Amino acid sequence: MIGTLVGRTAEMAALGDVAGVAAATGRPAVGLVIGAAGLGKSRLLREIGDTVEADLRISLVGYEPEQSVPLAAARPLLSAVQRDRDELEGGPEPSWLEPVRLFEATHQAIRGAGRVLLTLDDLQWMDGTSVALCHYLLRAAEHESGTLTMMAAGRPTPTVADIAASFARRITDPTRFVQLELDPLEQAAGMELVRLLLPGVDPERAAELWAIAGGSPFWIATMARSGLDSIRGSTAARLRQLDPDAALVLALLAVSARPSSDRDLATQLDWAPDRLASAAGSLRAAGLISGGPLARQVAHDLIRAAVVRDIPDELRPQLHRHVAASLEAQATEDVSLLWTALEHRRAAGDDPLALAARIARSPGRRWLGADGLRDLSAIADGADRLDPAAIELDRGIAEIAADLGDHGTALDHFARASERHPERAAQAHMALGAARAAHALGLITETRAYLDRARRVSDVPWVVIEAMAVEAEILLWSEHRTTDGLSLGRAAAEVAREAVADGDVTPAERTRLVHAYLGALEAAFDGALQTDDLTELDRIADEMIEIAPTAGTEAYLRALHNGGVATRHLGRFRDAARLYGEAWAGARKHALPILAVESGTGALSALLRLGQVEKARALAAEVAALYDRLGRPAIHQVRPMRPIREVTLSSGDWRVAVAELEQDLLDESDPHYRLSTYLLLAVWLSRIDRVAMADEVERNLAGGQRDAAAAGCPRCAAEFGLRAAEASARIGRSEVGSGVPPAWRVTATARPLEHAYLRWIAGLEGGSSDAALADLAETLTELTALGLRLEAVWLRMDLARAMEPRDGAAAIEGYRTASRDAGAMGALTQQRLADQELRRLGARTWRRHGPAAKGIGTGPSGTPNADVSVLSERELEIAGAVAAGHSNPEIAARLFLSRRTVEHHVSTILRKLDLRNRTELAAIDALRAMETRPQSLGD
Missing domain, CATH: 3.40.50.300 (P-loop containing nucleotide triphosphate hydrolases)
Structure with missing residues (x-):
């Protein structure tokens, strides 16, 4: 070189x-x-x-x-x-x-x-x-x-x-x-290269070689080494000079087209190590191969192409077989090496069936993707259907297709394998696979037919349990017979409990039973969630967590996640944050990114309600980054961006979050998931400004009502009805309790969160009456007991507003407490709203040299009086927004101030810092640094 x-x-x-x-x-x-x-x-x-x-x-x-x-x-x-x-x-x-x-x-x-x-x-x-x-x-x-x-x-x-x-x-x-x-190299550079390769060469000769090579460094070097004036001739001459051993090694390396060790090459050719080393040495000396004994390869692709072109037809299949056999021996279960071997087997003209079946059984088979799946299917279609390898290949193809979500291919190959497999348990397993694929395709008649086949060919417990679980899923998700689905799920779980308790089963059977048991509990869990049976939901979640460890880490982490779902619905947000958090940490450790997104989303939502806003914001940033890395896939029952936006509503620029949520509505096609976004927007906008935002609240409530009907989910519709009643009450519409099921109108012990919201809504409707004040005060006690500190901030503001006509000092103290609590949590939007109410009542809201002023130094040299420590906390906040390029109206909307107030603050800031205009203000580095915190997460 x-x-x-x-x-x-x-x-x-x-x-x-x-x-x-x-x-x-x-x-x-x-x-x-x-x-x-x-x-x-x-x-x-x-x-x-x-x-x-x-x-x-x-x-x-x-x-x-x-x-x-x-x-x-x-x-x-x-x-x-x-x-x-x-x-x-x-x-x-x-x-x-x-x-x-x-x-x-x-x-x-x-x-x-x-x-x-x-x-x-x-x-x-x-x-x-x-x-x-x-x-x-x-x-x-x-x-x-x-x-x-x-x-x-x-x-x-x-x-x-x-x-x-x-x-x-x-x-x-x-x-x-x-x-x-x-x-290509220019002439001067090409001639310099020739001189380096051939010291003392004549300039005309150097220019000639550069021209013949077309400026290619490779061909310049090749011709300089061979002494010939032809590009092809120089390579051909080197190849003709090789002895038979060297030529065979070079041909083998060219066909392999990947680095190979001397030991591997000697094994393929059945040569002694010395013979291989001698051949490799001559190839290296001729500049035809590179690398050492651990990794030999053809020196350049252009040489490899020339070698492959000249390999005799009778030798080519034999070389491909050598390479294939070597790769098969090395691969064990490495699907990429096995697939390379398959390509060489096909190039050699060999029957690929046995190797294709081995690939279809390998743990890395998911990597084959749609193209690999089509190739394997073509091999299976051309094979003898009664060949045991063909049956195993069909089974493997079906399982790959199911993993990839190609339910049509999965159904075809599961059905074919189920009909021809000699073992009855395997027939049942594949019939169940066909049933699941048919269910995913919405083919309910076919689903039940394959379930019946599974039951007919085998009555072992795990087949019975899995069939019952699939039947329960049909009832729950396809036929919307929620009560029947829950009953069947419970029955499947009971059969599983008895089977697992049987001491006569083998370890392999027990493992299969535990997985079937979990599948039955999943069906029962879905049924309890759909029927809103919270007691059953909590019991099933505990049972999942108890048995899941024996099914592996992923199953246990999924059970923890389901525990978070259950405790969240029960209003136990501290438990939900813990369970979701454990599932998030475990999923990250064990590289389960989809589960990590699901659990992280649940954890940040629980943390937000508990008032741990900064923790929620930090977690939201991690979840958003992971979700983006995954390409934002659709995840069943989870839309991560909605709770991430909710964190921004409290801790960032609420206007940006609202705009993003509105765009999310346009991007989402499923009414089930749009429903929660409509609800979040309606409630938030009604809390921010019940008068100015009334039309927007009405629009989002109407959209949510349409989607609640389209989604057909009773529980989600009930939740929408409850929270929509709050938004309606704030904008003056008397729809308290509209859409709220009677079962939710129970004691605080049975449904503490719903009870608190119903009482809160009654307090909003009551104005400043004694009953309203009592309702709001009692609700504050209930929310505090539940640990819902962020909701308690909103409640304090509502209570203070209701107190205004009766006790102005108490109202001011209520707003001040809300502001202080929100600030301590990092809930900037709620803090600013509380401060807005304080200003409306004539109370002071700012503190000079507050937390925002600490540690901020001076701006660049030459900036007049750039010591920003002379500014109050509010002035620092506004100065930072100006430095970031925001206009006065934008600052007013973001900070809940009037435009006139912002204008007054900007003038005061310029005077204190001895600046002439906003441009000079924006030049202060310390102020620009204040706006480096992103105002949105995930975009």
Whole structure:
């Protein structure tokens, strides 16, 4: 290899610049080099990699034969971030995990590695899953300000163009993204390269070689080494000079198209180590291969293409078989190696059935995706249906399809395998799989037919229990017979309890029974939730938590999450925060990102109601970042952005949160999930300004009523009716209790939260009467007992408002207490609203040198009197908003002040700081720093 990189000074500088920005800012950066074969892209990547300071360096390379093999290119990355098997449930290798788990586990592993350099070579051949993993890591680093520098190179193909465009969309800062089109070397650089390779060469000869090579560094070096004047001739000449052993090793490496060790090559060829080492040595001396005994490979793709083109037809299948056999022996259960072996088996013309069945049973089969699933299906369709391997392949395809959500394919292959499998228990298992797939497709008649088949072929307990659980789900979700569904779920759980208590079952049977037991409890849990049977919901949740540990970590964490759901509905928010929090922490530790989003969402919502606003905000930021990394997938029964927006309503810019919630309504297609957003907007806007926001409240209530009818969920409709009654009462509509079921009009002991809200609504309707004041005071006691400190702030403001006509001093004290409590929690919006009421009553609301003024120094030198410590807390708040570019009307709306008050404060601020205008005010660094806290989360 040449010691000096010639003719690429500008490219090195451009790539070095983005790497330098990444190092200086702690933000991710991407350098992308695109150019034809032979222009020195790989060499440029190596050179820039040597100049970038990094704590962790990982190099990924795409190989042409492996471009359809999941995670083939990412193997070095997965090896670098290998974690202890106890940390990641599901197997010792990260590649065994389902895709989204592996992506998140990889991110978490490199997150603490410091400065990470990731180089990606031959992008045009990199498999899609590896590219998706790199995108995930880049997206995560962008959200979390991680120092990830990515240097990539590829040929000008449509695939590379798509990857480049996606990188550019992710990194929009031009100082952290550069895309270079690599051109051939100019004549002067090309001649310099020739002189380095052939010292003393005649200038005319150097110019001639540069011209023949077309400026390609690779071909210049090849011709200089061979002494010939032909591009093809120079390579062909080197190949003709090889002895038979060296030629065979080179052909084997070309067919493999991936690095191979001397030991592996010797095994494939059945050679002695010395014979292999001799052949490899001659190839290395001829410049045809690179690497050492642990990783030999063809020196360049252009050489490999020439070698493959000239391999005799009778030798080619034998070489593919050698490679396939080696990979099969190495792979154990590594699906990417097995899939590469399958490609070689097909290239050799061998029957792929046995290997396809092995792949379909491998733990990493989820990685095959839709394309792999189609390939396996084609192999199964062409096989002898009675071949045991074909039956196992059908079963594996069905299970992969079910994992991927391709319920049509799952139904076809489960049904086919169920009919032909020789074991009755396996027939029942696959019939149950077909039933679940049919249910997912809405084919209720077919679902029941497959359930009947499962029961007919086997009466073992776990089959009976699973069939009952699926039947219960049909009743609950498809036929909306909630009472019947709950009864059947309970019955399935009772059968499971008796079966698990039987001491004669084997460990394998017990494991299957426990999973069936949990499935039955899930059905009963859904039924209790739909029928609003909170006592049953609480009991089932406890039972899940008790038995789930024997079913594995994921099952236990899911049970904790369900416990959070139950305690939240029971109004036990402290317990809900604890259970959700444990599930969140465990899901993060064990790389279960979907469950982490679900549980994190529940935890932040509970923390918010408990008045732990700053904790809720911090958790919301983590959940939002994780949800964004996942690409914001649809998650059953959870819409994370709504509670995240709710945190912003209290702790950020409430106007931004309202706008985001309104956009969420437009983006959401399911009326069930729109319903809660309409309700949140209606209640919040009625609390912020019952007069000015009355029309908006009416509009959101009307939208919610439409969606409540469309959703067809009795419990959600009842909850909407209760909270809508509060919003209606605030804007003067007498609809107290409208839509609230009679069962909710019970004692505080049975339904404490609903009881408190009903009493609160009665107090709002009563004005300043003795009864209203008593209702509001008693509600405050109930909310405090439940730990709902944030709701208690709103209640204090309502109580103070009701007191105003009777005792102005008591009203002022009530507002002041609400302001103080809200401020201590970090609930800025509620604090500002309470302060607004205090100002309306003529009470003082600001404190000079309050918390906001502490630690703020002076602005840049030259700014007149930039000592902002002379400002009051309110003045600091307004000065910071001005420095951030907000107009007076925007500041007034955000801080609940009149425009005239804002104008007065701005004038006072300019006078105190001896400034002439808002531009000079915005130049003070200390004020701009005050507005660095984001006013929204997740966007």
